[in-house]
Amino acid sequence: MDGDILAAELLEKIDIMSLDSDEMAEFIESTGEKSFRAKQLYGWIHKKLAYSFDEMTNLPKEFREKLNNNCTIDSTSIADVQESADGTRKYLMQLSDGNAVESVLMKYKHGNSVCISTQAGCRMGCKFCASTTGGLDRNLKPSEMLGQIYRIQRATGERVSNVILMGIGEPLDNYANVVKFIKMLSDRNGLNISQRNITLSTCGLVEKLISLVDEHLGITIAISLHAPDDALRRSIMPVACKYSIHDIIKACKYYIEKTGRRITFEYSLMEGVNDRPEHAEKLAGLLYSLNCHVNLIPLNPVKGRMGNRPAGIDIQHFKSMLEKKHINVTIRREMGSDIDAACGQLRNKNKGG
Ligand code: SAH
Numbered sequence: 001m002d003g004d005i006l007a008a009e010l011l012e013k014i015d016i017m018s019l020d021s022d023e024m025a026e027f028i029e030s031t032g033e034k035s036f037r038a039k040q041l042y043g044w045i046h047k048k049l050a051y052s053f054d055e056m057t058n059l060p061k062e063f064r065e066k067l068n069n070n071c072t073i074d075s076t077s078i079a080d081v082q083e084s085a086d087g088t089r090k091y092l093m094q095l096s097d098g099n100a101v102e103s104v105l106m107k108y109k110h111g112n113s114v115c116i117s118t119q120a121g122c123r124m125g126c127k128f129c130a131s132t133t134g135g136l137d138r139n140l141k142p143s144e145m146l147g148q149i150y151r152i153q154r155a156t157g158e159r160v161s162n163v164i165l166m167g168i169g170e171p172l173d174n175y176a177n178v179v180k181f182i183k184m185l186s187d188r189n190g191l192n193i194s195q196r197n198i199t200l201s202t203c204g205l206v207e208k209l210i211s212l213v214d215e216h217l218g219i220t221i222a223i224s225l226h227a228p229d230d231a232l233r234r235s236i237m238p239v240a241c242k243y244s245i246h247d248i249i250k251a252c253k254y255y256i257e258k259t260g261r262r263i264t265f266e267y268s269l270m271e272g273v274n275d276r277p278e279h280a281e282k283l284a285g286l287l288y289s290l291n292c293h294v295n296l297i298p299l300n301p302v303k304g305r306m307g308n309r310p311a312g313i314d315i316q317h318f319k320s321m322l323e324k325k326h327i328n329v330t331i332r333r334e335m336g337s338d339i340d341a342a343c344g345q346l347r348n349k350n351k352g353g
Contacts, residue, residue, distance in 0.1 A: 112161060201224060273307060
């Protein structure tokens with residue numbers, strides 16, 4: 001048994017798409033190839049978005065064979081697509097170990113946005129969310145996050161200009177891989193997506209949020225708040241038992257102070273739970289002095305999960321109460337509501353859930 005595990009480990013191939021520019025240079029050096037091959041190979045993978053070494057026709061054949069024998073490159077593939085009337089496409093992405101995650105392509109006037117998953121499953125347990133029902137299977141590797149974007153860009157032939165980390169999983173629960181992924185995505189030798197066009201959504205893991213500030217990334221942070229006080233937040237999001245709103249706001253202030261960038265707060269509105277005038281009042285009190293923006297998300301009800309969507313008039317009223325207190329607020333534009341729009345639904349269906 002132990003022998004088998006050892007053999008499997010020895011046979012494990014190098015996940016070449018997860019190597020950043022420096023690691024690629026080291027890898028090429030270890031193969032004895034000329035150093036300029038590092039940039040060539042990195043460009044094939046991250047600029048030309050090659051799925052296979054055989055496409056890399058300017059690399060010597062023997063080198064390509066060596067790569068084929070020792071490395072993997074195509075760890076993500078499109079298993080299913082649902083297209084909405086508004087052009088939004090939801091992809092089921094197959095990973096090499098049989099797991100699957102979801103990615104969504106949204107077309108806006110200002111460009112194409114892709115929403116990606118950062119974990120297979122999630123362990124945060126938010127009561128209204130479809131992604132967390134089976135718990136966490138595993139973290140995604142940088143290659144599996146990049147792969148979601150690369151596959152979509154190649155399939156559509158259109159450039160992806162914005163990336164949002166709002167699919168399945170809690171990005172800060174997969175911290176090292178996510179930070180590496182962001183750096184690679186914005187690498188000049190890769191897709192070169194500006195960090196300003198990358199948004200990371202988190203339920204607010206405070207220590208990780210503070211570490212992230214110190215990474216000096218120029219990304220936008222979105223905090224899933226969903227409640228204006230700790231007691232209510234705890235009844236919706238178990239993670240609120242560990243981190244208070246006070247500590248989250250403190251970390252946000254640190255972020256704003258260090259980066260000069262404003263924070264987005266996401267607030268999923270649930271009928272009768274967090275959508276009452278007193279909640280709007282409290283929320284305004286909490287945020288009035290912060291350089292922030294509130295994004296109201298009318299709940300996408302998931303069968304068997306908590307919550308219903310409030311009536312349109314209540315959503316509007318909530319918004320105008322915040323506006324009266326001079327809080328920047330928008331209601332999230334609905335995209336793809338005729339397909340299984342809430343994250344995790346397509347994956348659950350695929351798993352037979
Ligand atoms: N783990 C990250 C990313 C989650 S998905 C986070 O917590 O931020 C992005 C946003 O959609 C989060 O604010 C999440 O709470 C919200 N969300 C998840 N399921 C939803 C649903 N069914 N309806 C409305 N919002 C939902």
